[in-house]
Amino acid sequence: MAIQGYWQSYINGEWVDGAGGRLAVDNPSTGEHLADVALADAADVEKAMRAARACVESRALTAITPVERGRMVRAMGDWILARKDEIAEVLTLESGKPLFESKIEVDGAARFLEYFGNQADTLEGKSIPLGDDYYDFTTYEPMGTVVHIIPWNFPIDTLARGLAPALVAGNANVIKTPELTPLTIIYIARAAEAAGFPPGAVNLMCGYGHEAGAALAAHPDANLQVFTGSVATGISVATAAAKNVVPCVLELGGKSAAVVYDDADIENLIENVRWALFFHAGQICSAMSRVLVHEKIYDDVIDAVRAKAEQMKIAPGIEDADMGAMTSLGQRDRAASIVEKAVAEGAQLVTGGSAPDNSGAFYKPTLFANVTPEMDIAHTEVFGPVLAAIPFKTDAEALAIANDSQYGLVGGVFTKDLSRAMRTAQSIQAGQIFVNEWFIGGAQVPFGGYKKSGYGREKGRDALLNYVQTKNIGIKI
Secondary structure, three states, X not given: OOOOOEEOEEEOOEEEOEOOEEEEEEOOOOOOEEEEEEEEOHHHHHHHHHHHHHHHHXXXXXXXXXXXXXXXXXXXXXXXXXXXXXXXXXXXXXXXXXXXXXXXXXXXHHHHHHHHHOOHHHOOOOEEOOOOOEEEEEEEEEOOEEEEEOOOOOHHHHHHHHHHHHHHOOOEEEEEEOOOOOOOOHHHHHHHHHXXXXXXXXXXXXXOXXXXXHHHHOOOOOOEEEEEOOHHHHHHHHHHHHHOOOOEEEEOOOOEEEEEOOOOOHHHHHHHHHHHHOHHHHOOOOOEEEEEEEOOXXXXXXXXXXXXXXXXXXXXXXXXXXXXXXXXXXXXXHHHHHHHHHHHOOOEEEEOOOOOOOOOOOOOOEEEEOOOOOOHHHOOOOOOOEEEEEEEOOHHHHHHHHHOOOEEOEEEEEOOOXXXXXXXXXXXXXXXXXXXXXXXXXXXXXXXXXXXXXXXXXXXXXXXXXXXXXXXXEEEO
16 A cells, blocks of 8 residues: 555644654554654644634534534544555554554444444433422533543554543543554544534644643643553653643553463463463553463463464564564563563573564564562563463462552453452452453443553543533522
């Protein structure tokens, strides 16, 4: 496919250049230049925030009935699905992930738009009994202007899961795309334009985090900050927002553990490792990056994971690949440095641990055995295809290791014993627990973390409440 050479920002219903010039986007599978995108600076942020504020104050969105807003959001999903092959190819070229994974992501983005579009006219208030002399009730109103700062690993999917409920609730939106993967996400703005949203309802630009991102996080006209990314940047966003007394929804990553008991189905576990760790080369906040295995089956699991890892075909995502490139050389090199430290600390490198012989940002599926809870590899989020396997003897020991983390995004249990599974699920300190299959659920289930994995819930009915304020009205009869 001949990819578009230059991509503009979308501000106040118009496609515009960036005041910061242009930013080059490269193909991580080859290192070759892919396209340029308009680069926004603080001046562009100001224009976008003014456009969103004008949209809010004009009530252009709330004047549209909820059911019609829902139809418009669903129309965005239909527009994206009609261009699925084109969008997926662009996503693969800019991110490095295999084409089949990109198609899954595009489907996921469309599903969020469908799901939340169908929820538009279900945001109902309630009446509160105060006695015969009063009538008291609550209503939901939009927050106002919502800022979305989007990560590079799942750009179109992450934006859709936040933008869809925000639009359904009647909010105007300002979006900063990631610098590494800014192109695919622009299709969301095109979809919003095609669906007929008024100027200022959706504003989208690409800018550097320290410049456009910082300006957005600290902007006094923002009413809600929605951020997915690292703990350090999340703290910066939350700190800037707190100075304006603005709430946040933060999803900040994890070091998620799967507890594998001695009665687990090993074949099923290995298939889950393939999807839960090697999908998008492990660049997933909810990846199964730690596997805690009962000592009775530990050696069998290590052998099976090694076999699966060594079977994976690593190639450019546009080809027939099981696993593509990581999204940048910097990300690959960071993973390599963590691997080197694990070896130095005494972890047993079973397979992988190096980059294949090519020019792209590739890294081999990597497995460490005999990891101890004190090692850095047991605590640091690699954000790459690196699995730390830790043996345990007792259930209590497994739970202690699983919860020995600053993170608490997701966790998993593999066992045939339902009672054991439930006890473990109740004890793991994480926002979402999977039993015998990683990534159970979809657009309709809540997602979010404990501890430093962030706060607030995305997806499902819970997410809608992020984007509204509750107003109470009392009437003396």
